[in-house]
Amino acid sequence: MTFERPLTEHPILIQEVGMRDGLQSAGSFIETDDKVSLIDQLSSLGLKKIEVTSFVSPKAVPLLADAEVVLSKIQRNPDVVYTALIPNARGLERALQTELDEVNVVMSVSEAHNLANLRMRCSESLEQFRIITRDSGSLRVNGTLATAFGCPFTGPVDSSEVLDWGRRYLDLGIDSLTIADTIGAATPGQVYSVATAFIQAFPGIELTLHLHNTRGLGIANALAGIAAGITRFDASLGGIGGCPYAPGATGNVCTEDLVHALIFDGYSCKVLLPELIEVVNALDVLLPGSLTGLVRTSGLRDRVHSMSEGLQSMLESV
Amino acid sequence: MTFERPLTEHPILIQEVGMRDGLQSAGSFIETDDKVSLIDQLSSLGLKKIEVTSFVSPKAVPLLADAEVVLSKIQRNPDVVYTALIPNARGLERALQTELDEVNVVMSVSEAHNLANLRMRCSESLEQFRIITRDSGSLRVNGTLATAFGCPFTGPVDSSEVLDWGRRYLDLGIDSLTIADTIGAATPGQVYSVATAFIQAFPGIELTLHLHNTRGLGIANALAGIAAGITRFDASLGGIGGCPYAPGATGNVCTEDLVHALIFDGYSCKVLLPELIEVVNALDVLLPGSLTGLVRTSGLRDRVHSMSEGLQSMLESV
Numbered sequence: 237m238t239f240e241r242p243l244t245e246h247p248i249l250i251q252e253v254g255m256r257d258g259l260q261s262a263g264s265f266i267e268t269d270d271k272v273s274l275i276d277q278l279s280s281l282g283l284k285k286i287e288v289t290s291f292v293s294p295k296a297v298p299l300l301a302d303a304e305v306v307l308s309k310i311q312r313n314p315d316v317v318y319t320a321l322i323p324n325a326r327g328l329e330r331a332l333q334t335e336l337d338e339v340n341v342v343m344s345v346s347e348a349h350n351l352a353n354l355r356m357r358c359s360e361s362l363e364q365f366r367i368i369t370r371d372s373g374s375l376r377v378n379g380t381l382a383t384a385f386g387c388p389f390t391g392p393v394d395s396s397e398v399l400d401w402g403r404r405y406l407d408l409g410i411d412s413l414t415i416a417d418t419i420g421a422a423t424p425g426q427v428y429s430v431a432t433a434f435i436q437a438f439p440g441i442e443l444t445l446h447l448h449n450t451r452g453l454g455i456a457n458a459l460a461g462i463a464a465g466i467t468r469f470d471a472s473l474g475g476i477g478g479c480p481y482a483p484g485a486t487g488n489v490c491t492e493d494l495v496h497a498l499i500f501d502g503y504s505c506k507v508l509l510p511e512l513i514e515v516v517n518a519l520d521v522l523l524p525g526s527l528t529g530l531v532r533t534s535g536l537r538d539r540v541h542s543m544s545e546g547l548q549s550m551l552e553s554v
Numbered sequence: 555m556t557f558e559r560p561l562t563e564h565p566i567l568i569q570e571v572g573m574r575d576g577l578q579s580a581g582s583f584i585e586t587d588d589k590v591s592l593i594d595q596l597s598s599l600g601l602k603k604i605e606v607t608s609f610v611s612p613k614a615v616p617l618l619a620d621a622e623v624v625l626s627k628i629q630r631n632p633d634v635v636y637t638a639l640i641p642n643a644r645g646l647e648r649a650l651q652t653e654l655d656e657v658n659v660v661m662s663v664s665e666a667h668n669l670a671n672l673r674m675r676c677s678e679s680l681e682q683f684r685i686i687t688r689d690s691g692s693l694r695v696n697g698t699l700a701t702a703f704g705c706p707f708t709g710p711v712d713s714s715e716v717l718d719w720g721r722r723y724l725d726l727g728i729d730s731l732t733i734a735d736t737i738g739a740a741t742p743g744q745v746y747s748v749a750t751a752f753i754q755a756f757p758g759i760e761l762t763l764h765l766h767n768t769r770g771l772g773i774a775n776a777l778a779g780i781a782a783g784i785t786r787f788d789a790s791l792g793g794i795g796g797c798p799y800a801p802g803a804t805g806n807v808c809t810e811d812l813v814h815a816l817i818f819d820g821y822s823c824k825v826l827l828p829e830l831i832e833v834v835n836a837l838d839v840l841l842p843g844s845l846t847g848l849v850r851t852s853g854l855r856d857r858v859h860s861m862s863e864g865l866q867s868m869l870e871s872v
Contacts, residue, residue, distance in 0.1 A: 423819040456774040501741040
């Protein structure tokens with residue numbers, strides 16, 4: 237058996253989704269100015285993309301009802317792609333009134349989950365995407381394939397069907413794809429196999445893995461994705477986010493834990509880790525008790541504790 | 555770049571250490587009969603080894619002061635190896651008065667950590683091991699190399715020194731080795747490289763990886779160990795245990811999360827997962843609030859939620 241360290245000459249790019257995927261289910265409304273402050277801090281940390289908010293019905297997701305205001309107030313860093321989730325053409329209309337680099341359209345490849353989550357059949361979502369790509373103008377469109385590794389209602393998802401949906405997205409003119417483990421059901425072998433299939437099927441297309449840590453496999457799945465050749469990962473600071481179908485479970489793979497793992501395991505990742513942890517500390521003040529990330533409390537792996545005087549003198553004595 | 559799925563024809567063996575590494579720092583004393591009940595339940599679940607307790611000074615570790623009583627009361631399954639930790643020859647004397655298959659001697663390869671943890675220099679620990687292997691009779695002796703991936707006081711640990719200590723252990727007559735990431739500092743690449751070196755240096759010697767999830771890398775590290783050829787892993791039910799030098803951090807890699815990952819990622823692992831989760835639920839009653847394992851609350855990855863009638867009828871309508 238051989239094993240090649242899945243090192244890559246390409247830097248691993250981290251895309252922060254906590255402001256959308258995390259705050260949409262954060263339990264309490266984060267004040268608009270606090271959101272703006274967090275996003276402004278995140279903008280200087282080497283993150284490739286920030287999903288700022290979501291243009292969904294404020295009735296459905298009241299915690300992100302301030303989407304337009306947040307987008308009007310943040311400071312932009314030209315090295316960061318600012319994106320927002322839209323579920324339908326109505327979302328695009330709102331997004332076009334704001335300053336954005338990209339919209340992120342989302343559909344669950346599982347019909348049951350798409351109905352439960354978006355109240356649309358997959359065919360209806362695709363029709364929305366057709367309108368969106370037609371009307372998006374210069375705005376990039378990223379397409380997310382949700383429940384790509386499993387559906388909470390109907391279970392297993394056929395990888396070849398996920399690939400077919402990816403092809404349909406691209407045929408509509410969607411620019412890039414996100415393969416999403418919405419409910420944290422993916423395993424490393426599955427991630428490796430699906431990622432490999434996507435890379436082979438769609439050479440040159442920007443691919444992102446969106447992982448959740450619901451069952452403790454978030455980082456292992458990310459490493460499997462890197463081994464397959466994926467270089468872009470969504471992650472959520474503090475590990476916020478969640479899954480309505482996995483009560484008590486953690487959310488998205490945690491940005492600072494993932495960045496820590498990558499940096500110390502020898503990958504090229506340009507995110508500024510200590511500064512990122514400062515932002516997570518600021519978030520922790522706003523969302524007390526709900527952060528699941530580990531590195532923030534444990535310290536980095538190279539943390540050295542000072543020795544007591546007694547220990548020091550024992551160590552130095554012959 | 556190639557990647558071979560690190561499947562192995564050998565089953566992956568799980569060794570439960572929660573009753574020792576977890577309960578020694580559990581915060582409150584678990585009643586002896588409750589310990590016995592937990593161990594008896596664990597004995598029928600397909601675990602290869604159970605570390606029942608520790609023969610350390612009851613003053614140093616009062617939560618395990620009932621070591622002899624626990625060992626006198628448990629029911630033994632002949633397929634399970636029952637082991638207990640001993641730090642010194644005094645521990646062996648106590649262990650020999652009980653019915654055990656193995657003792658587990660431990661030393662930190664970092665002088666500073668060994669002094670802090672055991673109040674002995676490494677040379678003194680090794681002298682104890684010499685006495686222990688001489689006097690252990692028919693008892694197997696496993697030797698743990700603690701802080702093999704990093705020391706909380708002095709930082710990096712040279713892998714070749716860890717290997718040297720392993721050789722000294724074996725030269726004394728120690729039967730098997732455990733490479734321990736005591737403070738959860740290991741990364742997958744490091745685990746792969748150290749595990750490979752041990753397998754090459756000590757062919758035929760039983761090797762265990764003892765991992766902590768302090769920084770979220772427990773399962774990723776286990777998979778890296780499997781890729782290198784390791785088939786034995788310590789784990790702790792509920793993820794109990796901890797690290798005094800990583801406050802707020804989680805403990806050992808969680809047994810049920812690891813077993814879940816292995817089973818659903820296609821490895822051969824004979825541990826009965828639903829029954830194991832029942833034992834964790836029983837532990838949770840005894841240690842409320844301190845369990846960090848995720849699968850117990852999220853459910854297994856193939857968990858299917860029932861659809862509401864409304865969703866069902868939407869799905870069925872044309």
